[in-house]
Amino acid sequence: MKIAKSIEYAATPQEVFTVLSDVKFQEAKCAATAAIKHTAKVESSGDHTVITTERILPSDGLPDFAKSMVGETLKVTETQDWGPASSDGSRRGTVEMAVAGAPIALQGTLSLAPGGSGTVEQLDAELKARVPLIGGKIEKAAAPPIEEAIDIEATTAQEWLAR
Numbered sequence: 001m002k003i004a005k006s007i008e009y010a011a012t013p014q015e016v017f018t019v020l021s022d023v024k025f026q027e028a029k030c031a032a033t034a035a036i037k038h039t040a041k042v043e044s045s046g047d048h049t050v051i052t053t054e055r056i057l058p059s060d061g062l063p064d065f066a067k068s069m070v071g072e073t074l075k076v077t078e079t080q081d082w083g084p085a086s087s088d089g090s091r092r093g094t095v096e097m098a099v100a101g102a103p104i105a106l107q108g109t110l111s112l113a114p115g116g117s118g119t120v121e122q123l124d125a126e127l128k129a130r131v132p133l134i135g136g137k138i139e140k141a142a143a144p145p146i147e148e149a150i151d152i153e154a155t156t157a158q159e160w161l162a163r
Helices: 013-020 023-032 064-070 135-161
Strands: 002-009 037-045 048-058 073-082 091-099 104-115 118-129
Touching (some): 002 135, 013 073, 013 104, 013 118, 023 048
Antiparallel strands (some): 048 073, 073 091, 091 104
């Protein structure tokens, strides 16, 4: 199942990336998504910036058939691998999200580029549930909470940029 989001920020790509790559922002975004427990780290690997968050989230918003597969909580690991900035400040990266103990994952691309009111962040990803017969049903159940988390992250980033 395709998940695509376009988010506008009233700031330069460098200003947006500075917020996104701040470990304190990553911790704030995890807390804003109702994580029971979370960790965040930001590391440099050559000319790449790797952002990893791990969240323990309640599964109470999931349908019963999905909840029975994962239990009372979900352990979600998200890894963003951002490349270096271009001369105009734009960047490209990848994102991967996995749920421990569940056959569901998200993989895609990220970009930050000048546009809109300052910067446009674009996410293009594919959500896959590798379960015969009910994989599509699981994807449909998982997509709304993932999209909500993306919206919460965008709102949190916009609040940080307005400081």
